Amino acid sequence: MDNSVGIVQAQCAQFDTPLTFRSGAVLPRYELVYETYGTLNADKSNAILICHALSGHHHVAGYYEGDTKNMGWWDNMIGPGKPIDTNKFFVVGLNNLGGCHGSTGPSSTNPDTGLPYGACFPVITVEDWVESQARLADRLGIQQFAAVIGGSLGGMQALQWSLAYPDRVRHVLAIASAPRLTAQNIAFNDVARNAILTDPDFHGGDFYQFGVVPTRGLRLARMLGHITYLSDDVMADKFGRELRTEKFNYGYEVEFQIESYLRYQGDKFAARFDANTYLLMTKALDYFDPSHDFGGDLNRAFARATADFLVISFTTDWRFSPQRSREIVRPLLHNRRRVSYAEITSAHGHDSFLMDHAHYFDIVRAYMGNVSKEFTA
């Protein structure tokens, strides 16, 4: 527990002003669950927003009283003396709207019907999330974030902050991210979605009322996801062709260690995650494309941005490859923005962004050290 922010508490903010989504759908009221670490300084200039990826949530650092094992998902990165230093920064993490960890989402009760939203919960975009996050910032009295930080889908939200609210963010850290998905990425998401959508227990999204959960589909989606988060090499090193038992069993039970690992991960995820949230998250990934309104031109799309940027990619990440990160860097340079770009040599594929890695952490530490010099604690 050394260097941890220690015991933390989730908080809940209630919003009663309707939020209009990109799709045109309106959410009359909603709740956002969030956590904060560190202290907001007098002029409220040291705030950091952490945006989560597909399966993340508001519990970013520390642990809950009486439950020391449930550490925040980025506790290695965030805490006193850590790369994102809570002695200097006031860090905010939230569960995104549409999530399944406390913020209003498909499994929440729809006040209009008294039933879970299910299929009624509107499809949400990265733009909508940033809108809801800006309202949370208002609530916390934060006019401008020192930095908005995220990996993967979280990086897309950080980028969107720089486009939607250039005045409200001084630095953007986009890690293992992309300006927009490729066809291959959309394809993987579509297979995952189809696994859920065609699960007979999905009931068009209203499975809650049937007392069932589309476990099969969610499990498949996660198994597939896991393959794409790891590198071929790390899988070879970790599992290779190793068998669980000594001999082939010539059947369809678990046989290779990699199968055991994948199924375990799939089962664990399916037991705790909401299928509708999974669908929403993948759609938000697919839709995000800042160049959409600019004829596909990222240079024009990023002309609005005024923040400074740190873009980080990992060599073996093939889901969000270094090439994708360079597609963020290029239009920023074109617009003469200040951009630092680091391509980290790491064996761990897309998952690298969540892991301890000296070079990666040193870069974030150095960058955030400079950010902290811009204000008085």
Place this chain on the structure above:
Amino acid sequence: MDNSVGIVQAQCAQFDTPLTFRSGAVLPRYELVYETYGTLNADKSNAILICHALSGHHHVAGYYEGDTKNMGWWDNMIGPGKPIDTNKFFVVGLNNLGGCHGSTGPSSTNPDTGLPYGACFPVITVEDWVESQARLADRLGIQQFAAVIGGSLGGMQALQWSLAYPDRVRHVLAIASAPRLTAQNIAFNDVARNAILTDPDFHGGDFYQFGVVPTRGLRLARMLGHITYLSDDVMADKFGRELRTEKFNYGYEVEFQIESYLRYQGDKFAARFDANTYLLMTKALDYFDPSHDFGGDLNRAFARATADFLVISFTTDWRFSPQRSREIVRPLLHNRRRVSYAEITSAHGHDSFLMDHAHYFDIVRAYMGNVSKEFTA
């Protein structure tokens, strides 16, 4: 129809000698469906065996009378004057045992029960296939093949011929193949299998008796497969982020062109392919490892081989990458075998091995031209 072998006819060979599988299971009798093109020469020295991959079959070249559209799957490669020249060679293509195109497989009637084999059909290996193919060669009076040729899983069978029957094969062409799957490849297969196994319509493999087909699972398996057969680049070129309609529809219907393509491919495949055959094929892929009995040492495994080899890989193939092909080449060189290796620059990923490509075809043509000089037509 120019340069096609023209009208062909499938034939059927009945085998009444029991075949013992690697698993210990015994198939008392079985049928193999096959086709032949060209003429077997007097000393039966010009025979070629074509081994098929996951979804292939015996209809390799030409077309059936009255059905000119149903061309063989490798008609571009095989025919008079083509790289595998039927003016010189006698070419044999078969549907593998366990298949779903006429050879005995899970959907065939089990004579013991009068019902489809279903779950009773034994798990089959590449070694078992080669055994059954050798019996077909016996039946056709072919003591030694001039060449055994295959792509992907077919390449594994070609390699196995050189190990199980070194005296019966003079040349092996292993295209877009691997000596053994990596953990990542096994992982993709396991997700595909789980999609089928957990489909409620699978009924443990005995779905035939329930009048249903595990379409959902088979469809997902094929969609996933398709992603891995194409390169990221070719998907980007062909589909990119293009939408089917002008605007986002903010729902889960088909929206991006890539989704439309994948679902179409999935539906088409699920309507015609047998789910149990799919499972068997992927397991055969996973199991194949000539080094299994040699402590993982491919050098020792390939010591038995005496054939000459042509190994071909494609630069953008990430399912069976060039690295995997080099893992075939290395132990062959170690054993001082004659090996030619070509790494073809192609944008089309794993599917390249089925496509017209001047450089690729020239190499096969040149190699097979030399093979044809070894005998008198």
